[in-house]
Amino acid sequence: MAAVAPARRRKRRSLPIGRILLLGFFLVFVLWPLYWMFNTSIKPSDDYLTVPPVWFPAAPTLVHYKAALFAYRGLDGLINSLIISLSATVLSALLGTLMAYSLARYDTGGKHLSFWVLSQRFLPPIGIVLPVFLIYRQVGLYDTHVGLIIAYTVFTLPVSVWMMFAYFRGMPKSMEEAALVDGCTRWEAFWRVAMPLAAPGIVAAAVFAFIACWTEFFFALILTSRTAFTLPTVFRAFIGFQGAQYGEAAALAIVSLVPSIALGVLAQRHLVRGLTLGAVRG
Amino acid sequence: MQPTATIRRLKAAGAPPRLSAFAQWADRHFKWLLVGPAVLLILALSIYPLLFSLVVSFINYDFQVPGHAFVGLKNFERVVFDPVARWSLLLTASLSGISVAIEFVLGLLVALTMVRSFPGRGVIMSILIVPLFISPVIVGQAWTLLLQRPFGPTNYILTQLLGQEVTIGWMTERPWLYVSLIIADVWQWTPFMFVILLAGLTAIPPNLYEAAELDGVNAWQVFWAITLPHLGPMMLLALTFRLLDAIRMFDTIFIMTGGGPGTQTYTASYYLYTIGFTQFHLSQATAGSWLFLIFTALIVTLLVRRLLKVEPV
Numbered sequence: 001m002a003a004v005a006p007a008r009r010r011k012r013r014s015l016p017i018g019r020i021l022l023l024g025f026f027l028v029f030v031l032w033p034l035y036w037m038f039n040t041s042i043k044p045s046d047d048y049l050t051v052p053p054v055w056f057p058a059a060p061t062l063v064h065y066k067a068a069l070f071a072y073r074g075l076d077g078l079i080n081s082l083i084i085s086l087s088a089t090v091l092s093a094l095l096g097t098l099m100a101y102s103l104a105r106y107d108t109g110g111k112h113l114s115f116w117v118l119s120q121r122f123l124p125p126i127g128i129v130l131p132v133f134l135i136y137r138q139v140g141l142y143d144t145h146v147g148l149i150i151a152y153t154v155f156t157l158p159v160s161v162w163m164m165f166a167y168f169r170g171m172p173k174s175m176e177e178a179a180l181v182d183g184c185t186r187w188e189a190f191w192r193v194a195m196p197l198a199a200p201g202i203v204a205a206a207v208f209a210f211i212a213c214w215t216e217f218f219f220a221l222i223l224t225s226r227t228a229f230t231l232p233t234v235f236r237a238f239i240g241f242q243g244a245q246y247g248e249a250a251a252l253a254i255v256s257l258v259p260s261i262a263l264g265v266l267a268q269r270h271l272v273r274g275l276t277l278g279a280v281r282g
Numbered sequence: 283m284q285p286t287a288t289i290r291r292l293k294a295a296g297a298p299p300r301l302s303a304f305a306q307w308a309d310r311h312f313k314w315l316l317v318g319p320a321v322l323l324i325l326a327l328s329i330y331p332l333l334f335s336l337v338v339s340f341i342n343y344d345f346q347v348p349g350h351a352f353v354g355l356k357n358f359e360r361v362v363f364d365p366v367a368r369w370s371l372l373l374t375a376s377l378s379g380i381s382v383a384i385e386f387v388l389g390l391l392v393a394l395t396m397v398r399s400f401p402g403r404g405v406i407m408s409i410l411i412v413p414l415f416i417s418p419v420i421v422g423q424a425w426t427l428l429l430q431r432p433f434g435p436t437n438y439i440l441t442q443l444l445g446q447e448v449t450i451g452w453m454t455e456r457p458w459l460y461v462s463l464i465i466a467d468v469w470q471w472t473p474f475m476f477v478i479l480l481a482g483l484t485a486i487p488p489n490l491y492e493a494a495e496l497d498g499v500n501a502w503q504v505f506w507a508i509t510l511p512h513l514g515p516m517m518l519l520a521l522t523f524r525l526l527d528a529i530r531m532f533d534t535i536f537i538m539t540g541g542g543p544g545t546q547t548y549t550a551s552y553y554l555y556t557i558g559f560t561q562f563h564l565s566q567a568t569a570g571s572w573l574f575l576i577f578t579a580l581i582v583t584l585l586v587r588r589l590l591k592v593e594p595v
Contacts, residue, residue: 018395019395022391022392022395023392023395023396023406026388026392026410026472027406027409027410029469030409030410030412030413030469030473031409032428033421033424033425033427033428033469034412034424036424036427036428036435037420037423037424037427040427048433049433051438052438053433053434053435053438095319095320095323096320098316098317098319098320099316099317099319099320099321101316102312102313102314102316102317103317105313106312106313108313108314108316108317109317113317113321117320117324118586119582119586120324120328122526122578122582122586123328123332123575123578124529124530124550124551124571124574124575124578125530125551126530126532126550126551126554126555126571126574127332127335127571127572127574127575128327128328128331128332130335130338130554130558130564130567130568130571131331131332131334131335131338131568132327132331133559134334134338134343134564135330135331135334150323150327151327153323154323154324154327154328157320157323157324161320185305185309186309186312187308187309187312190316211415214417215415215416215417215418215419215420216417217417217418217419217532217533217536218532218533218551221536222555222559232417232419232420232533235419235420235423235537238423239536239537239540246427246430246433249423249427250423250427253420253423253424256417256420257415257416257420260415260416260417261412261415261416263415264411264412264414264415265408265412265415268407268408268411271411271414271477
């Protein structure tokens with residue numbers, strides 16, 4: 001015991017320093033690009049070319065925000081993104097909840113159906129998007145809001161289903177069984193009893209679906225052009241130009257960060273369950 | 283009034299519900315009606331396009347050429363014998379492998395420091411996970427702003443730190459362009475590893491550590507004997523999900539290097555995108571995406587099957 005005690009004391013004292021260093025380094029690593037983007041978005045264009053770089057702009061300006069939103073049609077992208085992401089989120093949460101309930105309570109299709117749904121999550125988008133592009137051009141869904149809403153609904157469904165599946169599995173059956181005994185139909189037991197109880201889980205799944213749609217780039221790049229383009233695709237305008245448009249790109253980035261970070265931090269508690277698709281019992 | 287109402291309700295409860303023929307049918311097939319819409323949608327927008335693309339990959343689908351001649355395996359041949367395609371596959375494997383490895387180690391280290399509670403843990407947690415909510419396009423844009431020559435601050439900071447002029451072309455010179463892409467990926471996805479591994483670490487029963495401490499085992503032995511075996515399934519889960527995402531790498535490349543210079547940063551996704559959507563060799567691109575799909579399917583079956591075995595849901 002006497003030999004162990006000092007060793008332990010030494011360990012306790014040295015541990016926090018390594019901890020603080022590592023966490024400090026990682027915090028700076030995470031925050032630094034965000035700070036620099038914000039800094040770039042509010043500094044006058046003249047400040048870009050200076051050496052040393054301007055760490056804090058003396059005369060902050062909002063001109064880049066104005067240009068990004070109006071001259072580069074960032075505002076249109078923002079509105080499109082909102083319409084498309086919100087619609088796809090609602091659809092995905094609704095269909096996902098229905099399916100998950102069936103899988104969780106009635107074991108529909110056994111392991112095969114649930115595995116099949118999950119496997120959709122792992123299809124490389126490039127394999128799907130090319131034929132979807134061809135089909136969309138034929139049926140007139142190319143560059144429409146509806147087209148992208150459908151695509152995003154399908155693309156977020158697997159995760160919605162699996163999050164809700166975990167949620168329903170963790171919920172006791174007894175309330176619904178009582179409702180069924182009382183003469184409710186299965187639909188009533190689901191709609192009036194299980195759904196209200198699952199509301200927090202549904203909201204969490206919806207937040208994840210929204211963030212996935214809001215940040216998606218690849219489908220939007222290929223399936224839209226002039227009318228239904230989303231916010232991330234506006235960044236195409238800033239590729240390959242030197243200097244002059246840094247502020248606009250940064251301003252647009254800051255604008256599109258706000259909703260997803262706000263929602264993400266709100267849904268933080270459900271994050272683990274979502275990311276691990278129900279494999280973790282929280 | 284009160285007793286009558288109760289009796290009535292009890293009566294209604296005992297009687298079988300009176301339903302129309304449709305409602306009875308709906309109640310009998312309830313579970314299939316619930317999965318129906320989702321399954322139909324997935325079939326329509328995922329399975330049907332896949333089958334359609336299989337057809338496209340065997341014909342010559344060209345906007346300029348009328349009619350679609352059957353060309354057999356020619357489209358597949360074009361991809362297999364394209365050195366750029368082979369390069370892109372190699373690059374995809376190495377970039378995703380290296381990024382995921384770094385993310386795993388860094389994520390594990392941070393998770394280990396965060397597992398015990400300390401003042402400010404909640405706030406730090408909130409900040410560390412922020413990259414997960416940011417579009418990869420914006421991540422690419424942010425790192426472009428930092429690394430771009432000559433205006434970005436990175437070379438300036440390095441010059442000050444090293445005491446000699448640093449003029450690295452972070453997005454134009456080998457090997458720095460790969461370093462840049464890996465840094466951007468690590469920035470975005472280390473939090474993912476961190477969150478999952480932290481969940482795994484908190485699930486390990488604390489009495490195991492208490493017992494080890496009583497036995498006077500050192501920290502390294504504790505890690506090998508307790509942490510690692512208990513965290514195994516979660517590590518596999520984190521690695522699987524991240525790897526399957528990493529091999530589709532596209533967005534940051536699109537913004538940061540545009541595949542260039544030349545074809546030096548063509549990943550598999552970027553290669554197929556270029557073939558399909560800038561050169562409009564649609565059939566060749568679908569053939570290539572089928573080959574890529576087969577590679578992915580192999581990895582999926584290997585990893586996910588094992589995963590489901592280890593971690594019964």
